Each structure stands twice: as structure tokens, then as C-alpha cells.
Amino acid sequence: PSSYRAWLSYQKIDKQKILNTYQNLFQELSVAGKSPIIQSSINELQIGLKAILQTDLKISNSFSKGLIIGTAKELSMKGIDLDVSNLSSEGFLLQSDNQKLILSAKSDLGLLYGAFHILRLIQTQQALNTLDLKENPKIQHRLLNHWDNPGTVPEGRSYVERGYAGDSIFKWDELSKHEQRYIDYCRMLASTGINGSVMNNVNTAKKGLEGWKLLTPEYLPKLKYLAGIFRQYGIKMYISVNFFSPVIVGGLPEANPNDPKVQKWWNDKANEIYKEIPDFGGYLVKADSEGEPGPMKYGLTHADGANLLARSLKPHGGIVMWRAFVYGHKKSNPDRAAQPYDLFKPIDGKFDDNAIVQIKNGPHDFQVREPVSTLFSAMPKTNQMLELQITQEYTGHERHVCYLVPQWKTIFDFDTHAKGKGTEIKKILSGQVYKYKHAGIAGVSNIGDDTNWTGHLLAQANFYGFGRLSWNPDLSTEEITAEWIKQTFGHNKKIMKVVSKILNTSWRTYEDYTMPLGIGFMSNGCPDNDESHFRPDPAKRKKYHKADKKGLGYDRTKNSKGHSHYAGQYHKPVYDMYKNVETCPEELLLFFHHLPYTHKLKSGKTIIQHIYDAHNDGVKQVENYYKEWQSLNGLMDAERFEEVSLKLKEQIKYAAEWRDSINSYFYKLSKIKEINK
Numbered sequence: 001p002s003s004y005r006a007w008l009s010y011q012k013i014d015k016q017k018i019l020n021t022y023q024n025l026f027q028e029l030s031v032a033g034k035s036p037i038i039q040s041s042i043n044e045l046q047i048g049l050k051a052i053l054q055t056d057l058k059i060s061n062s063f064s065k066g067l068i069i070g071t072a073k074e075l076s077m078k079g080i081d082l083d084v085s086n087l088s089s090e091g092f093l094l095q096s097d098n099q100k101l102i103l104s105a106k107s108d109l110g111l112l113y114g115a116f117h118i119l120r121l122i123q124t125q126q127a128l129n130t131l132d133l134k135e136n137p138k139i140q141h142r143l144l145n146h147w148d149n150p151g152t153v154p155e156g157r158s159y160v161e162r163g164y165a166g167d168s169i170f171k172w173d174e175l176s177k178h179e180q181r182y183i184d185y186c187r188m189l190a191s192t193g194i195n196g197s198v199m200n201n202v203n204t205a206k207k208g209l210e211g212w213k214l215l216t217p218e219y220l221p222k223l224k225y226l227a228g229i230f231r232q233y234g235i236k237m238y239i240s241v242n243f244f245s246p247v248i249v250g251g252l253p254e255a256n257p258n259d260p261k262v263q264k265w266w267n268d269k270a271n272e273i274y275k276e277i278p279d280f281g282g283y284l285v286k287a288d289s290e291g292e293p294g295p296m297k298y299g300l301t302h303a304d305g306a307n308l309l310a311r312s313l314k315p316h317g318g319i320v321m322w323r324a325f326v327y328g329h330k331k332s333n334p335d336r337a338a339q340p341y342d343l344f345k346p347i348d349g350k351f352d353d354n355a356i357v358q359i360k361n362g363p364h365d366f367q368v369r370e371p372v373s374t375l376f377s378a379m380p381k382t383n384q385m386l387e388l389q390i391t392q393e394y395t396g397h398e399r400h401v402c403y404l405v406p407q408w409k410t411i412f413d414f415d416t417h418a419k420g421k422g423t424e425i426k427k428i429l430s431g432q433v434y435k436y437k438h439a440g441i442a443g444v445s446n447i448g449d450d451t452n453w454t455g456h457l458l459a460q461a462n463f464y465g466f467g468r469l470s471w472n473p474d475l476s477t478e479e480i481t482a483e484w485i486k487q488t489f490g491h492n493k494k495i496m497k498v499v500s501k502i503l504n505t506s507w508r509t510y511e512d513y514t515m516p517l518g519i520g521f522m523s524n525g526c527p528d529n530d531e532s533h534f535r536p537d538p539a540k541r542k543k544y545h546k547a548d549k550k551g552l553g554y555d556r557t558k559n560s561k562g563h564s565h566y567a568g569q570y571h572k573p574v575y576d577m578y579k580n581v582e583t584c585p586e587e588l589l590l591f592f593h594h595l596p597y598t599h600k601l602k603s604g605k606t607i608i609q610h611i612y613d614a615h616n617d618g619v620k621q622v623e624n625y626y627k628e629w630q631s632l633n634g635l636m637d638a639e640r641f642e643e644v645s646l647k648l649k650e651q652i653k654y655a656a657e658w659r660d661s662i663n664s665y666f667y668k669l670s671k672i673k674e675i676n677k
């Protein structure tokens with residue numbers, strides 16, 4: 001079904017004029033060089049062009065017309081000399097005139113990315129006869145992180161933590177049966193530029209989880225099998241490991257990084273893996289966090305822990321990604337938001353050069369709106385990676401439409417002022433600011449074994465958008481949205497208008513009827529199951545929003561003991577901006593300040609009235625989404641139309657529940673009545 005093919009559905013172009021120009025150009029294909037990745041590129045072009053243009057690409061050897069593909073080295077042997085000096089190892093170039101289109105690169109992988117780019121240009125119906133472009137990915141490591149649990153727990157399922165699109169696609173006991181799905185998975189990743197994937201959940205052992213087993217001999221052949229497919233699409237395989245693996249897998253009495261036997265165990269393990277998977281990427285680790293063990297047990301730091309693993313991977317070219325999602329060390333500060341900085345800043349420069357600290361975008365936990373974590377501008381001597389959440393744990397579980405590309409743009413564009421004005425997160429991640437050996441971006445995957453991959457069809461746009469931004473964080477939301485719609489639904493103007501409006505406003509809408517003004521956590525927590533973080537439960541979240549009879553919000557502006565000094569962790573201009581109520585952006589006001597309900601916002605409304613209005617208007621927006629979606633009936637296949645229609649209908653109900661719960665909660669506390677418009 002088309003929902004499965006997602007943005008790779010390669011729909012036929014029905015405008016004859018456009019079709020003609022493309023058909024002329026794609027009569028034949030000359031390819032220099034041979035490799036599995038080149039083969040994947042040709043396969044993709046053949047599938048795509050056949051479907052879109054209804055022509056078969058004839059393989060030729062002319063190297064003078066039609067589509068011409070090869071690395072610069074190979075093409076120069078065919079007499080085609082190209083300047084590839086500005087290309088990075090994964091970049092590509094496209095040059096064309098009316099007779100030919102040349103795709104070249106320094107590596108085969110660059111050719112694959114270029115092949116997907118050609119298909120994207122055709123699907124968005126751009127002119128191809130005057131191309132002269134060079135593209136390099138701006139970020140080095142571009143990874144998907146799966147929170148998928150290998151094994152069959154609980155209840156015989158290989159479930160995905162915070163996954164809302166079915167169970168894991170990785171069926172470890174019958175991998176080869178699902179080969180086509182893994183190939184399609186790789187195509188989706190490579191088509192947007194993703195070059196790595198962490199196969200399993202960072203929680204590896206709690207409550208019966210079996211992710212730790214990926215390091216046992218039982219799993220090595222399975223990993224090897226999947227790595228063989230990944231390799232054809234330039235995707236490196238990584239796994240999450242448990243810091244206590246020497247004990248739970250290896251049977252040693254301890255996992256102390258200073259014990260030579262422990263180091264030897266990790267070294268041997270790396271040798272064992274690389275013998276089977278020579279291009280294995282490395283490890284991701286959650287340590288001393290939410291029950292996953294770590295080096296603090298031995299009085300050692302996170303750097304000591306990370307370096308133990310980094311040393312074992314180093315001879316093989318592997319990396320370790322060490323998460324900074326660590327909290328609960330209340331001694332430093334009772335405010336959770338402030339804790340990671342206190343723990344990690346002092347060990348800046350202590351990490352080996354093949355270790356990367358992986359930091360969630362905000363100091364809390366993937367809330368609908370958070371300021372950017374202070375750690376990004378605090379560790380100039382430590383490789384860094386940004387972790388985003390594609391799966392909608394706190395943003396509606398793939399049951400609400402909530403397009404996150406606009407949120408991610410605010411993160412990339414955030415100016416830390418770490419080295420003066422213009423030190424945006426995207427520059428730090430692309431290695432332009434500090435001399436990082438490694439830097440990157442990871443997105444917690446939103447895919448599962450549902451036919452449409454992402455549960456909500458429109459959540460495919462989050463998957464797509466993440467990949468595109470990881471390749472180039474300068475792309476605009478509008479560009480990405482338009483690309484996705486055209487490739488997914490075709491070029492119908494009405495579809496274009498309605499879907500882009502829904503997508504581009506949906507984050508703000510969700511924020512309005514759930515947690516506006518940066519208030520954060522308002523959702524239900526325990527019990528920890530598929531439903532948690534989905535519904536409102538403001539009374540249980542007092543320690544975050546601090547609402548009482550008079551006001552609400554968390555004061556994080558005091559740079560003195562006994563208070564949260566979180567805001568003081570930013571560089572001065574940023575600190576000053578957040579510290580003052582007048583200059584603090586209103587969408588983060590209650591994250592940084594505790595204010596009375598009657599405090600006036602720039603609009604002239606009081607905070608309490610703003611909360612009421614935002615919730616009411618947010619629900620109305622969803623009602624509009626539903627109405628507008630109805631106008632698309634008949635313009636796409638019934639399957640996809642109905643699927644989204646149903647989801648939007650349910651969203652109205654859930655949004656109304658949020659509105660009623662939050663508005664009545666604050667009314668009961670404040671006793672201030674809503675003014676009806």
C-alpha cells in the first residue's frame with residue numbers, strides 16, 4: 001500500500017510536458033565502477049524512474065549522454081574531469097545540460113545520496129537541464145536511535161519503549177523472513193541522508209529487558225546479517241550496551257573501569273565483533289541513569305566510564321556515544337534541569353577523542369517546549385551529539401498530529417553565544433565552532449511494524465524531516481514540508497495547501513491545548529506503560545510547574561545557592577535574556593519564572609486568561625484540521641484519507657480532554673474566572 005511506500009512512492013508524473021523533458025534526459029545510463037552501494041543507487045534509480053517516468057533506463061557505455069554516474073576517479077578514466085575539491089567524503093555533485101546529467105562524488109556513498117537527490121528533484125518537478133550543484137552533509141554522524149527491545153518481553157512482544165507504531169521491526173528470531181522490510185528501511189534512511197542506526201533501546205536490563213544480550217554470541221550472527229544489508233546503503237550499525245556487561249555477559253565479578261580484566265573483556269569483545277562486522281560503528285550507553293548502572297558506583301566519572309569502552313573500540317575505528325541524560329543527583333541542585341551540567345561540565349576535556357557526549361535537546365525530557373540544554377555551550381573540549389525525539393512521547397504519541405520540524409529548527413538556530421554572537425547549535429554540531437573530532441545528531445525513532453511505519457501517516461513527515469535536517473539544518477520548515485507532501489501525495493494544489501497548513505501549525509496547536517508558556521510536564525506519569533505521558537495529570541506534576549493559589553512557574557533565574565541556578569549556566573547574553581521577565585521569550589516564560597496568574601503578557605492578557613484561551617483555541621484548531629481534511633476526500637486513495645481522518649477525529653476528543661483538565665485545574669487553584677471572548 002502507498003502508506004508503506006511513504007515518500008518513496010514514486011508517483012507517475014501526469015503532466016506530459018514535464019514528462020517529456022525528463023524522458024529525454026533519462027534515455028540511457030552509463031555507470032563507472034561497481035560496488036554494492038553503487039548497485040543500490042542504480043536499483044533505486046531504476047525503480048524510481050520507471051515508476052515516475054514510465055521508462056526503462058537502458059544501461060549503456062557511452063558516457064556522453066543520458067545519466068552518467070561514477071566517482072570522480074572512475075569518471076576521469078572515462079575522460080570526464082570534474083572538480084571535486086569542495087566535496088566531503090559523503091558529498092556529491094550534479095552537472096547537467098540538455099543532453100546529459102552527471103552525478104559524481106568522491107565515494108560510492110556520495111553517489112547513493114546523489115541518486116536519491118535526483119529522484120527528489122524529479123518528484124518535486126524541478127528543472128534538470130541546467131544543474132551545477134554540490135551538496136555536502138553538514139553534520140558528520142546522522143543516526144537513528146531505536147528504543148527497540150530485542151527478545152520477547154513483556155508478554156511475548158518485542159516492544160518499543162515509547163513506540164507508538166506497533167512493535168519493533170527487528171524480529172531477531174526470523175530476520176531473513178523480513179528482509180524486504182529491512183531493505184526498505186535502509187532506503188528510507190539513506191534517502192534522507194541518515195548514515196547510522198543504533199539497533200536497540202538504551203535501557204538494556206531493567207524489568208526483564210534483554211537488550212544486554214546483543215553482546216552475547218547468540219546475537220552476533222544476527223547483527224552480522226543486518227549489517228550486511230545496512231552496508232549496501234551506507235548505514236553503520238551501532239548497539240546500546242550495558243555498562244555492567246563484563247558482569248552480566250562475561251561473568252566477571254566487577255565492571256570497574258580501573259580493573260585490567262574489565263578492560264581486557266571489552267577489548268576482546270570488540271575484537272570478536274569487528275572480526276564479523278569490520279565496519280561496525282560502536283556503542284551507545286545510558287549509564288548511572290534511571291536504573292542503568294555506570295561508573296559512579298566505583299566513585300568514578302562518566303568520562304572514566306566512556307573511555308573504558310572508547311579504548312576498546314579505538315583500534316577498529318569505532319566510537320562510543322555516552323548519554324548525558326543523567327539526573328537525580330540532588331546534592332548539586334534540587335532542580336533536575338540544572339543537574340547534568342553540574343555533572344558533565346567539570347569533566348570537559350577528559351573524554352577520549354572517539355567518545356561523544358550525547359545530549360538531549362533540552363534540560364528536561366523532550367517536552368513540547370524547552371530551552372536548549374546548557375551543556376552544548378559548556379564543553380568545548382568534548383565531542384558532542386544532539387539527541388532529538390522523533391517518537392512523540394510527550395507530544396501526542398503519534399495519535400495527535402504534531403509536526404516537530406519547526407521545533408527542531410528552533411533548536412538548531414538557537415544562539416548559545418558560546419563564542420560570541422552567531423554560535424548557533426547547528427554550527428557547534430557541524431564542528432565549525434570547536435575542533436571536535438566527532439559530532440553528530442541522533443533521533444529517537446518513531447517507527448514500528450505498523451504498515452505505515454509511523455502509526456500516524458502524518459508522522460512520516462517527522463521521520464523524513466529529521467533525516468533532511470540532519471543532512472542540512474539550514475533547510476527551512478516550508479521546504480521540507482513541501483518536499484514531503486509532493487513525494488508522498490503528489491502535486492495536487494489543494495492537498496498541498498491543506499496538509500502544509502496542518503503540519504506547519506500542528507506543533508503550536510498541540511502546545512496550546514496542552515502545556516503553553518513553557519510550563520512543561522503536565523502529563524500523566526506512572527504506571528509506566530504505553531499510555532503514560534499521553535493524558536493530562538497536572539496535579540501530579542506540581543514539583544515541575546509549582547502552581548499554587550497565586551501563581552505558577554519555576555524560578556530558575558537565581559544564580560545563588562539554594563535556588564535553581566539553571567539560567568546562570570548559559571553564557572551571559574543568554575542568561576540576561578532569560579533572567580528578565582521583559583526579555584524572556586513568552587513561550588518559555590514559566591520555565592524560567594514563577595509569576596502571578598494576573599501577570600500581564602505582551603498581548604495585554606493575563607497569564608491565566610492566556611492559558612484558558614490557548615486551550616480553547618487549540619481545540620478549535622484541531623476541529624478545523626478535521627474539517628479541512630474532509631475537503632481532501634477523493635483526492636488521494638481512500639486508505640490514506642480514512643486513516644488520517646480517523647486520527648484527527650480522535651485528536652479532537654483528546655485535545656478537549658486536555659483543555660478541560662488543564663483549564664479546570666487552574667480555575668480551581670486560582671479561582672479566577674475565564675473571560676469569554
Ligand SMILES: CO[C@H]1[C@H](O)[C@@H](O)[C@H](O)O[C@@H]1C(=O)O
Binds near residue numbers: 147162201203290325
Ligand atoms: C529510554 O528511556 C527513556 C524513558 O522511556 C523516557 O520516558 C525518559 O524520559 O527518557 C528515558 C531516556 O531517554 O533514557
